[in-house]
Amino acid sequence: MIEIKNLQKVYDVKRRQSFFHMTREKVVAVKDISMRIDKGQIVGLLGINGAGKTTTIKMLTTLIEPTNGTYSFDGIDAIANPDLVKRQINMIAGGERMIYWRLTAYENLWYYGQLYGIDNTLLKKRIEKLLQIVGLEDKADLPVETYSKGMKQRLQIARGLINDPKYIFLDEPTIGLDAVVTQDLHKEIRSLAKDQGKGILLTSHYLSEVEELCDYIYLVNKGELVIEGTKKELTDYVFARNRYVFSVRGMDKKIVCRLRDNLRMIDPESEVLFEDGSCTIISKAELSSAIAEFALKEKLVINELHKQEPSLEQAVIKLSKNLERKDTQIA
């Protein structure tokens, strides 16, 4: 298990005032982040407004040393012993950099395998298996520069698994990829966690990706943890009220008015919004049966009636707006 507590990173940044004059100032990239990643779990790290996601990942991968806080890696103090951690982790970043374009896929994997001191026989087998998993076995001997973006990204995945890591850090792994390749990668990421028991931390700008893959989500803003929980917990927290979509044949303002009066008897604060021949009903109360009874009583033919589950994206956007509003009020 990976557990970080109150991790902080403060950079000492030089600012040039004039040609001969330089001043130093402290820039807080990560103020206070605590999180936990268990084996077999996919954890999402979402950020708003320069949240410090990348710095957090770099600290977890031991590339950057935290200024304060603790980092326990399967019981090892990872800040004091980064070398013990390096063997058991790897990172996969999105984009086309970080691989050698003039080398073939096989040579890239072989090189990184050597950096981990993997036995040559085992390495050969592992490379073949990984190339097969990412579907590059037929192109293994071609220079990477001849690959498409998706193929390069698949090679990145194989590279990130070359040392059979216990924990994998995925930093925007599907950035710029088309839907088909993204779906394949999602399948692979799920399999790594669920079938192979690897602990995965995922950052992504695609909230639907986080929603689809992650078991648990941390939302950070300006270097601080804002909220954490499962997707359900997060959306429930942000959307305390239920949303229903309701439409009937021949729906008009009169029906909407009668519906509003009817529902306000149950929840006086309920809202009924009418737009494009359909109603959106917002209420703290559970109104599904009340709406259905109203339609029966009025002898209306129901076209649509369902409770709308808010998406993670909607939750994050709403939360982001709330945070912006809060910041403006403070300012």
Next chain:
Amino acid sequence: MKYFIKVVLAESYKQHRNYFNNKMIYVSLFLWPLLSFLASYYSYKAFDLEESAISYINSGNILVFLLIGYMAMSFFRSVVQSAWRFSSERQSGTLEYIYLSPASRLAVLMGNALSSVFESSVVMLVFGILMIFYNRESLHANVVGLVVVMPIYVIMALLWGVFINACFLYSRDTDFLFTILEEPMEIFSGVKVPVMIFPGWAKLLSCIFPLTYALEALRQVTLNNSDLGTIKITVLISILIIVVLLAATLITIHIVEKHVRKTGNIILF
């Protein structure tokens, strides 16, 4: 140790595939030193070398004198260039993954220097050896001395490369080292003109380049039939330089790693 060697070899192979794909690069790496060598050789033609202040230089062996200088220079120059090229790893993001791995940083840098030392200078080396063989009558070599001096010189070149590589890793703004170290090394190490005839201030500058000692020892054993006793001071200084370079490299690697972990500049390019 096995792991260390694996990393050295892997890094050498990677650099070979990365930078020496096109055979023309060997020609380009040879052409410039060759032209420079020819320019120096014909410059000497204007002088009466029989009256030379240096006992072991005469009109018969000036070609070998210069060839040794240029062959050795191509070794040392190639490692400085390798360090400069290594900084592109920062731009391509691959440096981050090297640092993410548990591989010995010394082994990685050594692999890079090793690949460059041999690949960048191989054509000049072959050319030099053939030319020296053709002019072998002007050699006055001490074989035992040569056998001892050669490995010392190769190790020194390698460690110089590793050290410069480590310095280049400190930040993205260390490219100025290339300008400081490349041309002055050629001028002050005695590649074209023996250090002995330099003025005091230039002699002082020449002391900082390991190539100075390597060249002096190589020329003494090949042109002056000097035995180990005669060049023992130069050999001892060379061994001392090797020890100092190794220590400086290890310290620099440690400082660089600490610095990049503190500043996060490994991801800046």
